[in-house]
Amino acid sequence: MYVELNTVKQEDDLAYLKMVRVLDEGYVIQDAMTDCRGSFKALEGVQYRDDGSSEKKYPGDDQPMPFVGKPEIAALVKMACDKAGMAQVDQSMPSQAAEKPQTDSKQQAVETPLPETAPDTLKTRIGLLEIGRSDFKAPPDSLVLNGKVIYKDEGNYLALHQMFSLPDHDAVLFSSNCGGTACQTDDFAFLLVRQNADPAVVKAEGFYAYPSAVKTRRDGDDIRLDLGFPTVNANLPS
Incomplete structure (x- = not known):
């Protein structure tokens, strides 16, 4: 070029x-x-x-x-x-908020909070996942996988949080927020990516939380999310 x-x-x-x-x-x-x-x-x-x-x-x-x-x-x-004469923002590849696969299903489960800094990119097993914008003036409202827009929530702010590597697919936890003081909680969802299959977004009713309150716990291939509300948990879809 x-x-x-x-x-x-x-x-x-x-x-x-x-x-x-x-x-x-x-x-x-x-x-x-x-x-x-x-x-x-x-x-x-x-x-x-x-x-x-x-x-x-x-x-x-x-x-x-x-x-x-x-x-x-x-x-x-x-x-x-x-x-x-426009200063370019450093676009070096940020660190990945990915979790390595666990081979010992009996390993003790540890509850951990989400990463404090949401990454703009995650390297999945089928390619690079990035946050994009539907327009230069728009908020980061798109998920882009290998240069192709696979999900869009126009007008809202998307954030990647964490990737869980499972035996046959990767599950990326992401969230959407409408912005402003009226939108204190995020709506969460999972993006599932696997070889030889189209990416799929999985949502669930009541799957919202304050990002700073969310904690994850993994026991082998069992993933649980503590959303910070009493008795409210969400299982990772397969």
């Missing part, structure tokens, strides 16, 4: 640019934009053959996409943001 630096400009807290995407069968010229804070969107472009003749339209991104797991786009964004 290449960026035409003379096309880079800053407007409305975004850096706009024109880029060239090299393909095996030719190349594509696209307009694109980035907030220099982890999101990048390429618009529909024109695909050309190597001899310069136009062949067809090339699709753009449906929404801004996270690029922390895409080194070629990260490098392009850095050049564009430097040219536009």
